[in-house]
Amino acid sequence: MKPFHSYQNPSLAIDLVVFGYQQRTLSVLLLNRNEMPFKDTWTLPGAFLQMDERFKDTCSRVLKTKLGMDNVYLEQLYSFDEPERDPRGRVIAIAHYALINPKNFAITAGSMANDVQWFDIHQMPELGFDHQEIFTQALQRLRSKILYFPVGFELLDDLFTMPELHELYECILDTTIDRRNFRRKILDAQYIINTGKKREGLQNRHPDLYKFNKKLPKNAFQLNIN
Amino acid sequence: MKPFHSYQNPSLAIDLVVFGYQQRTLSVLLLNRNEMPFKDTWTLPGAFLQMDERFKDTCSRVLKTKLGMDNVYLEQLYSFDEPERDPRGRVIAIAHYALINPKNFAITAGSMANDVQWFDIHQMPELGFDHQEIFTQALQRLRSKILYFPVGFELLDDLFTMPELHELYECILDTTIDRRNFRRKILDAQYIINTGKKREGLQNRHPDLYKFNKKLPKNAFQLNIN
DNA sequence: GCAAAAGTGTTACGGCTACACCCATGG
DNA sequence: CCATGGGTGTAGCCGTAACACTTTTGC
Structure with a gap:
């Protein structure tokens, strides 16, 4: 059998569209990047998949370490393969969306107050990478799914x-x-x-x-x- | 910027559920593997994603070289991340399904006659890897999509x-x-x-x-x- | 002219839309 | 007792499911 992982493979990123509902508003959690590329630009939270992780593991890791969240409703959305979607190189993104009750996780305080923030889905800033497209698909999916399934x-x-x-x-x-x-x-x-x-x-x-x-x-x- | 692709990444496979309709029967194209693992077992056709390929490129490559097909309706289905799904190592599969008119592509003759074959979806053999699950999801997707979209x-x-x-x-x-x-x-x-x-x-x-x-x-x- | 299958029309039921009305609470 | 909002009921319309009938073809 060939040396299996000696081929060069694209990196695998997990990107997360985290929906929250509060004050009669549907919001999305965005993260202000503090490094290149897209430094000081709002993006979806995400991380690279580690070799021993399943998608949900990576999701949980992001939600836990970056956002302090636990035990969250998750669904795989779609995978994005545009070769130029990340200026650092070839990165495939497996997008997921999450539904959480913000009341259970106090984001507004703490050290991340400045770089993690809820945004009303009607008042989103410009997003880095292809995250606008990912967000749009996530919202679409949520809207169609809620019509026939008890999500929400x-x-x-x-x-x-x-x-x-x-x-x-x-x-x-x-x-x-x-x-x-x-x-x-x-x-x-x-x-x-x-x-x-x-x-x-x-x-x-x-x-x-x-x-x-x-x-x-x-x-x-x-x-x-x- | 870090040496970006020096991390070890999982391999990325594209697996294809190719649906065909003939003699009033919905069929799927399966491939009898001639190497380990799952030698002499029926599986879905597929290939590893190359660094310069988009998903659809890999799909086209598989359809063209292994099956002699061109210009085919394709849709991304779902990504499968079970760490043990491939005994050779960590392989993420991005499953797609294709809809083709078998009349346009003569599979039944030629050198591949023995290892590529249409199977009535009601009379499928046991499949290698997690391909049974992928097939099941593809069929489900096709069935629900046809109810509200002019696929078919x-x-x-x-x-x-x-x-x-x-x-x-x-x-x-x-x-x-x-x-x-x-x-x-x-x-x-x-x-x-x-x-x-x-x-x-x-x-x-x-x-x-x-x-x-x-x-x-x-x-x-x-x-x-x- | 008969059998088989394709094109066209109709009726009646059920589910949904679009409403009106009553009830509970705080001030 | 009044304003506000939550709970309950209903009539009429529309869509569709479940049908019957007519038309075209080969033999």
Whole structure:
């Protein structure tokens, strides 16, 4: 058998589109690079794959060491192969996206305050590398997936109200959805379970608190928007 | 700047799920390996990515040199990172699938007759590496994509009849679809254009010949099956 | 003129959209 | 008791599934 790894191989980078939801806004976590290339430019967080790592391991390493996050919803997105996408040389990027609840991870304080930051998806800066394209694909994927699969609960607290879930969907899909029709569809799909508890301390009627139904039924769920 | 490619990187393989449609059967092209590992075992065709190649270049190279095919519909599928997936060492596979019309490429004759062969997707042999998983995902992707996107025309001749298209869909989705409802949906979606010509030489009524509408309208097409 | 298959039309049901109404809470 | 927002119900429309009928061809 040939000396297998003596060939020259491209480097393998894992790039991460980390989505967070807070203050009724869908945001993405960006990192301001402090070295060349693209020094002082906002980019997606990422790292090179080590020989003993699976993709998810690299993702976890980035999330843990650079962002202090743990136990995160991850999905592989797409791989990017443009030869000139990295000026340092040939780098293949395996893009993933993550969904997290920012409340669980305080990014805003600490030593990284300056170079790690949430950006409203409507107010993104210019990104280095081909990260704009990666981000666009990630958002597209999230938007289409949420129409037929119970993704999105990872962005909320364990307990959430129907209006909160409703607003999340509107925010991600960037549209308005009829409150009552949304409720019925979500309930029919049995994605969520009413806990009987109520959210207290609001000005008006206290809405029911729901939790995600982990044993999700395979009822076809299809959310149609106008 | 660091010596960038001095790190050890995994090898990058491109694996191909080549779908073909013939004799009312959806088939996959498999290759009988003539070297270790998995010698004399059926596998998906593939090759290692060269430093100057994009994914599609590698795909084309495999399709051209190993299979004599050219100008083929290709789509990136998913990347597989299991560290033990290749006994020779760490190999990441970027899987793609291709749709071709076998009529355009005579595989059955020639020097490769013995080690390249079409297999009915219902009668597949055991596959080497993790290729069974890759194949399964490819089939799944094809099946879900055909429900909302005009993929599949690549499997047919340039001119085809409505019953032929109908049968292709039934074959890919492995179900029955009402002939008349199918026709209406496809026509409404404007995926195809009636050429006015007819298929001659049949026993019964001569069906109209259609061609694929290349400037596909973005009407949402959704084929629902029971 | 008969069998087989392709083209065309229709009806009736179900699901969704687009609504209105009632209920709970704080001030 | 009023404003605000959350919970519940419903009517009417539209799309489509499930059909029947007519037309064309070969023998």
